[in-house]
Amino acid sequence: MVIPENNLLCKVIDGKKVLAASYSQIDTFVQCPYKWYKTYVEGHRSTEKHEATSYGTVIHQTMEYFFKNGCRPSYEDMSKAFNYYADIEKIPFDSVKSQIESMQHAARLIRWIVGLFEKDAAGNYKKVWSDLTPMEKVIRGSRPAGVEEDFVLPYKLPKPLTLDGVTYDKVHIIGSVDWRGEYKTKDRTAMYTIDWKSGRKLFDKDKLLHNLQHPIYAFYIYRKYKVLPDMCSYFFTRMLDNQNVKVDKEKVERSVKELNDILLDMYDFETNKIDSYQAHVWNDAKQGYKYETRYLTGRQPACLEPRPKPLCFWCDFSTHKQGTCRYSSDWDESKRKNKKD
Ligand code: SF4
Known part of the structure; x- marks a missing residue:
């Protein structure tokens, strides 16, 4: 596969061009690899505000x-x-x-x-x-040691990537920990991290289990402070509610595996691994939207897999916006009443 020159896969950090990805870039890939490809490989990063x-x-x-x-x-x-x-x-x-x-x-x-x-x-x-609730005790009882604490975390790629004649063996994960609190006990310093969320819904079980945001923060904290956070929370600012994730050694191992699997697909421009995707289409008989298997024109790399769903409504490439994604669901807000989504 030819990678367009205007791709957004690298950044200059400390004067050196490196392969780099933010958590939000990784999350975009998880949501829809084809959206990631259009944004970061073709370089069509949105400037539109949402x-x-x-x-x-x-x-x-x-x-x-x-x-x-x-x-x-x-x-x-x-x-x-x-x-x-x-x-x-x-x-x-x-x-x-x-x-x-x-x-x-x-x-x-x-x-x-x-x-x-x-x-x-x-x-x-x-x-x-x-x-106070347990979350309130954490916030008031800790010293806010880091607020919007920026980090760059060099992370070894599961497989080296060659781009434009240069081989990269790591990706620099760029991020910012919203809040890091420290609390001194008799024999050690306990650490907590919070990510402020402004969505209207709590995470479902699957998202909470597999979301890599706090694990990535924990990788950085472990690298810099040599301890894992005692607790990591997503705090939903609209509901004043929180969901916690314990990133212990076992969770770290699982998250490393999950992240490696994502990176293998994300930076694999050569292996034609997929030939189909799940289309999100209106079904007259069911009077609702359904997922149906559709075939691509020939086998393609995993980073080109489209994952259409109701979220296409807000995607810049969808039929509702630029119309440059031929796989887009045509679901819109008026269909929200349909429980089959
Ligand atoms: S419109 Fe949907 S399928 Fe197409 S890139 Fe956006 S999220 Fe993916």
Whole structure:
């Protein structure tokens, strides 16, 4: 396979061109390899803003402001910070309803985080320790040792990749840990990591089990601090709810295997491993969308596998946007009532 010159597979880090991938790039591949191919190999990276990512950016910036200012900003300070970042970001809300909901969610998040650290005139926390949830105890009881802590993690490829005559034996995974807290016990320092999520739903069981975001953070933390985090949490800022992942040695081994399998497919431009995909199509008889096996024109590398689903609606290449993906599902929001999705 010929790799277009304008591919986005490499970055210059410390003056050297290296193979690089962010967690979001890896996640794009997991969601739909063909979308990854169009974005990072063909170089059609989207410049269009989406509500989900823009709103998430503003929430991250607002939380960063709180923790980088010693957990002292008041409700008014935080509201001003949120409005300031939102003004710059110009979040493209999908609808007025979504905008109103998102503003309510942000206000509730701000009330919650400010309330967690609020003190009375005598200097005591207004919210007593025994009333806190386990997650709140982690946040208030730890020292925020890292806030939006950037990292570059060299990771050995399961199989070297040759691009443009240069052979790479590792990929540099680039990321940022949203929040890393440290808590000193009698004999050691316990570590926690949190990733702020701004989606409207908690992860399902499968996503929670296989999501590689916290394992990748844990690889970095282990490399830098020589310990694995005691607990890793996805904190859903719209619901003020969290899901935890324990990244112990066993989980690390499983995650390394999962990541290696992904990288093998992602950077395999030569082996024609697939000849079919699961199309997401309307079925008249069932009056709903179904997955059906369809055949590709000849065998192709795994990185070209399309994985159409309702999410195509938000993909830049879908029939609803640029129309450059011939595998796109034509599902749209009006079909949401259909439970068969
Ligand atoms: S439209 Fe759907 S199938 Fe096509 S690239 Fe996007 S997510 Fe993949």
